[in-house]
Amino acid sequence: MNKLWLNFALNAPQIHSDVDEEMDLIHALLDAVDIHQTLTKNSLDLAAAFDLLIAAEYYKSVVHSGWVYCPSDDQPLLLYPYTNICPRCILKGKFEYHPANKPGSSGIGNATSKLLPLFIKTLLERNGKKVEIRKGIEPVDVFFIDRSTLPVTVFAAEIKASPLVTLPLAVISERMIEMGEGDEVAKHHSPSDLTQLFKARLFIYVPSQQVENVWSGKLYELGTKENPNDKFWSYRGIRQLVADRTFFSDYCSFWYAAFNSYEQKAANSVFWFTNACGQPVPRPDNWKRRRKGQGFESVSDSKSSVGMDRTDDIKKGIYQVLKISSEGKQPFPSAQDETSTMSEDFNLKVGIISNIHAVRHFEDYLKPLVDIVWTRENSRQIHTVADLDSSKPVFNLFDGIITLTQTLSRDDWVSSYFSFS
DNA sequence: ACCACGGTTCGGATTGGGCA
DNA sequence: TGCCCAATCCGAACCGTGGT
Numbered sequence: 274m275n276k277l278w279l280n281f282a283l284n285a286p287q288i289h290s291d292v293d294e295e296m297d298l299i300h301a302l303l304d305a306v307d308i309h310q311t312l313t314k315n316s317l318d319l320a321a322a323f324d325l326l327i328a329a330e331y332y333k334s335v336v337h338s339g340w341v342y343c344p345s346d347d348q349p350l351l352l353y354p355y356t357n358i359c360p361r362c363i364l365k366g367k368f369e370y371h372p373a374n375k376p377g378s379s380g381i382g383n384a385t386s387k388l389l390p391l392f393i394k395t396l397l398e399r400n401g402k403k404v405e406i407r408k409g410i411e412p413v414d415v416f417f418i419d420r421s422t423l424p425v426t427v428f429a430a431e432i433k434a435s436p437l438v439t440l441p442l443a444v445i446s447e448r449m450i451e452m453g454e455g456d457e458v459a460k461h462h463s464p465s466d467l468t469q470l471f472k473a474r475l476f477i478y479v480p481s482q483q484v485e486n487v488w489s490g491k492l493y494e495l496g497t498k499e500n501p502n503d504k505f506w507s508y509r510g511i512r513q514l515v516a517d518r519t520f521f522s523d524y525c526s527f528w529y530a531a532f533n534s535y536e537q538k539a540a541n542s543v544f545w546f547t548n549a550c551g552q553p554v555p556r557p558d559n560w561k562r563r564r565k566g567q568g569f570e571s572v573s574d575s576k577s578s579v580g581m582d583r584t585d586d587i588k589k590g591i592y593q594v595l596k597i598s599s600e601g602k603q604p605f606p607s608a609q610d611e612t613s614t615m616s617e618d619f620n621l622k623v624g625i626i627s628n629i630h631a632v633r634h635f636e637d638y639l640k641p642l643v644d645i646v647w648t649r650e651n652s653r654q655i656h657t658v659a660d661l662d663s664s665k666p667v668f669n670l671f672d673g674i675i676t677l678t679q680t681l682s683r684d685d686w687v688s689s690y691f692s693f694s
Numbered sequence: 695a696c697c698a699c700g701g702t703t704c705g706g707a708t709t710g711g712g713c714a
Numbered sequence: 715t716g717c718c719c720a721a722t723c724c725g726a727a728c729c730g731t732g733g734t
Contacts, residue, residue: 381703383729410731435703552719563706575720576705584721586703 282416282427283619285407288390294508295388298329299395305515309525319693320437320580320677321528323392323628325511327436328477330384331355332507334376335442335470335498341371342449342465349449351467352478353442356546356573358553359462360441360478363545364488368553369462370561370570375577385434389628390415393675396693412597415626419690425619426686428672429601430626431593433581437629438531438546440524443478443492472497477514480527480543488542493520535579536632549578549633580629580676587638590625594671598623599649602668622684624673630681643681645670 290296302322310318340351343361352371354360359369394404394417405418409429417428444467449460467473476492483489495510514520527543534544544550550573553560561570581587601621631639648667655661673680673687682688 375704383702386702569718571719574705576722577703585723 281410282407282413282429283418283425285410285416288387288406288408288415290387290391292505294505294512295391296395298326298508298512299388299392301512301515302326302392303396303399305518305521308518309521313525315525315529317529317532317678318525319396320532320629321525322515323389323434323677324436324438324528325515325524326388326392327385327434328439329507329511330381330388331374331376331439332442332495332510333504335374335475335507337466337468337470339372339374340444340465340467341369342446342460342463343369344448344459344462349446350478351444351446351465353467355439355441356548356550357570358545358572360480360546361490362462364480364490364542366542368545368557368560368572371464373573386414386432389432389434389626390417390430393417393626393677393691397690400693402690412593412600417690419686422620422686426622426690427619428622428624428687428690429597430624430675431590431597433583433586433590433625433627435548435577435579435581435583435628437535437548437579438528440546441478442495443476443490444473445476445492470498471500471503475510479520479523480546481523482526482530486541491523493517493523545572547579548573549575549582551575578633580631580678581625581627581674582629582631582633584634584638587631587634591639591642591670594623594625598647598668598670602666620686622672622687623669624671624675624687627674627676628678630674630676630679639674642670643683 302325306318306322335353340353341359343350343352343359345361345365350361352360353374354371355373355375357370357373359367359371362369390406394406397404403419403421405420407416407418409415413429414432415430417430419426419428450457451460452458475495475497477495478490479493480488481491493514495514496506498506530541531543531547534541535547535550538544545553550571552569552571556569563570576583578584578586581590601623646667646669648661648665650661650665669683672684673682673691675682675687675691677693680688680691680693682691
């Protein structure tokens with residue numbers, strides 16, 4: 274039963290980016306947000322920008338397989354989608370199944386739980402705050418440390434990060450033909466390898482609204498992945514792209530629409546680009562069945578939810594903050610602890626950090642809990658606060674839930690420190 | 695250096711609640 | 715009642731860490 278994590282919070286290793294490309298992209302994204310936000314004043318820009326950072330991470334692992342050949346329009350494309358459909362056909366209202374290209378769980382978890390703290394740190398620093406982020410241990414993911422207060426304030430955070438959308442990659446293809454009944458015919462919509470991946474001109478496919486609810490894809494050039502070891506091609510590409518105001522403005526318009534449809538489960542074709550969009554409606558006759566059972570594939574499973582919106586994750590997060598608070602804010606006195614000297618005195622705050630607030634599940638899963646305060650008391654005779662020793666401290670279940678889209682705070686320090694604008 | 699361990703995310707399988 | 719889908723349960727794959 275040690276509380277090492279508490280004693281070493283101030284001395285834990287600092288989190289830093291070991292590659293320039295990451296910090297370069299973060300700054301470029303925040304520059305783009307600054308410029309765009311002065312025009313639109315839309316509070317979603319930060320979260321939209323963060324999705325591009327995750328996208329850069331996803332695009333790292335693009336491979337030759339997993340592309341879909343889409344012959345429609347005058348320009349055939351090979352597309353590399355991140356939900357289970359052809360992204361171009363869906364904009365015409367047609368569900369054309371093709372498996373999504375989510376990278377494996379392993380690397381991505383680590384990357385995002387580092388990228389979100391770095392993104393927030395950079396953001397706060399650009400607003401003139403001094404920020405230290407340190408690697409948490411045991412139940413804590415990351416510590417945010419504010420040394421401008423006395424005593425020092427330490428925010429112990431549980432991190433949950435997951436993108437709303439990852440836009441498909443695209444390459445321009447020549448029109449393909451195949452053998453039909455003894456004659457060559459135009460190749461139809463089908464899975465295909467991109468045999469010339471390296472040095473191919475890779476684009477991001479951005480849905481752009483023509484007229485009310487009519488969308489069509491625009492291609493923005495990202496650049497090239499030079500060879501298998503070219504890990505940061507997408508970081509370079511997106512950094513250059515976001516300097517283009519047209520791109521960022523188009524992208525944000527799309528992202529707002531996607532966010533709205535995610536929130537309302539609206540009947541909008543860009544809805545099908547968002548994670549956790551569920552089953553296609555109406556389901557086409559030839560829609561793919563699941564491997565087992567009589568169910569059908571989804572476009573994107575409700576489990577692959579957005580931000581902190583996965584139900585399992587909310588529950589896990591609440592347990593974590595409760596455990597951290599209980600151990601950290603009101604330590605059990607024990608002989609062992611008396612002898613161990615706390616390296617420094619600090620004020621502990623506890624909360625959850627995510628890219629996007631719990632849009633769908635706040636009402637059912639979080640709202641009933643937000644106003645809970647607690648204390649530890651082993652008497653069974655407590656029925657009102659008056660039964661408690663009046664000097665007994667009482668704590669918040671969490672001091673804040675900080676996300677790029679919305680901050681829920683129950684603490685003055687949290688409110689002022691994590692104000693993003 | 696190696697290994698065992700626990701933590702991460704993702705996604706397949708199962709459960710169960712709401713609705714026709 | 716039976717069907718459908720989101721919620722939940724659980725395991726795979728993988729990573730970092732701490733002990734030997």
